[in-house]
Amino acid sequence: MSDDAIPVTVLSGSLGAGKTTVLNHVLTADHGLEVAVVVNDMGEVNVDAEHVAQQTDLDGDEEIVELSNGCICCRLRGDMLEEVGRLAERREFEYLLVESSGISEPIPVAQTFTLGFEDADFDPTGTYELDTMVTVVDAFSFWESFDAGGALTSGQLTAEAGRVPEEVLVDQIEFCDVLVLNKCDLVPDDALEEIEAVLERLQPQATLVRTEFGDVDPGEILGTGRFDFATARQSAGWKHELQHDHHHDPLEEHGVTSFVYERDRPFHPERIASLLPHLPDELIRAKGFFWSAGREDVAMGLDKAGTSVRAGPAGEWLATLPEATREQYFAVRPGLEEDWDEEWGDRLTRLVFIGREFDADALIDRLDDCLLTDAELADDWERYPDPFEPQDRRELALSNE
Known part of the structure; x- marks a missing residue:
């Protein structure tokens, strides 16, 4: 060289x-x-x-x-x-x-x-x-x-x-x-x-x-x-x-397609935890992060490859960081400010699904059913149990097997 x-x-x-x-x-x-x-x-x-x-x-x-x-x-x-x-x-x-x-x-x-x-x-x-x-x-x-x-x-x-x-x-x-x-x-x-x-x-x-x-x-x-x-x-x-x-x-050529699921409303933790082990078999891959009501301190990550499904804490929301640190992120990635919510900051769900000939509309409907309803938005989210803990068991708990 x-x-x-x-x-x-x-x-x-x-x-x-x-x-x-x-x-x-x-x-x-x-x-x-x-x-x-x-x-x-x-x-x-x-x-x-x-x-x-x-x-x-x-x-x-x-x-x-x-x-x-x-x-x-x-x-x-x-x-x-x-x-x-x-x-x-x-x-x-x-x-x-x-x-x-x-x-x-x-x-x-x-x-x-x-x-x-x-x-x-x-x-x-x-x-x-x-x-x-x-x-x-x-x-x-x-x-x-x-x-x-x-x-x-x-x-x-x-x-x-x-x-x-x-x-x-x-x-x-x-x-x-x-x-x-x-x-x-x-x-x-x-x-x-x-x-x-x-x-x-x-x-x-x-x-x-x-x-x-x-x-x-x-x-x-x-x-x-x-x-x-x-x-x-x-x-x-x-x-x-x-x-x-x-x-x-x-x-x-490969029969592979993808779509992005993005919502600014949190999931009900028990409903999304119940759905994840039953994602369509045609999915090759699912990845990204989501907002679980009651865990506003961390972003939840989703990682599915084959039948292996992992979900759990994956990092901090920028909204939880000191203001000076947030400004550093905004300087490096200006687009982050475009999605900033005055109350919830950057908390949202953004998941990518990649698969072969799967029914995307049906999956979107199932995911939407996991979102908090209007009544639940006014509820006390802290009372919801966290199914993604303990962290060392989150794959076992969400296994397709």
């Missing part, structure tokens, strides 16, 4: 694998690097970028760029290059970390940084140098949906695997330098060994790292120098991409 080039790590992985959690761990670790971040989300609201911004120290060295409502492997390739070109002009960072969407294909992203993109004005090849391609794999979902990967290796992907875009998952596993096997705490040791055997069969050259809660050593994915352009360009997938214009519509 040339001394002047900015190294790049690209994080890929299926919906809900834990890419954003890995990203947050890296950003808050003491690695001595000034990092710029690009976060891509297929939804119209980039919840992942909001979560990264909330978890990152405002006084740190990170700059976060959001790319929403599309994938950086196709529709947003030009937008991504425009943004990384703008970052390069300022050159106030030493490393670029890119989190792609859950259905982004890694090869086109790698080609964008190594070959450029004809529809973009900025040529990244003289400024950036691809350092590491990382794929985050959800060990629990892999074990549960694919019976330790047997369907993947046989090429017979079953209907049960329909919650994950299977072809993309295979591409992500086969084209990477580092495989981060996340959520290992949810899988028995013997099953983990089987999963690792399958992953090594699919991608024998990759370094395999086990993690829990996305807690990865930054040295495993930053500055590794493991990406080999000469080797990558010999892969069948790479050559295919060069010979065919890459474009995919998430709904048409």
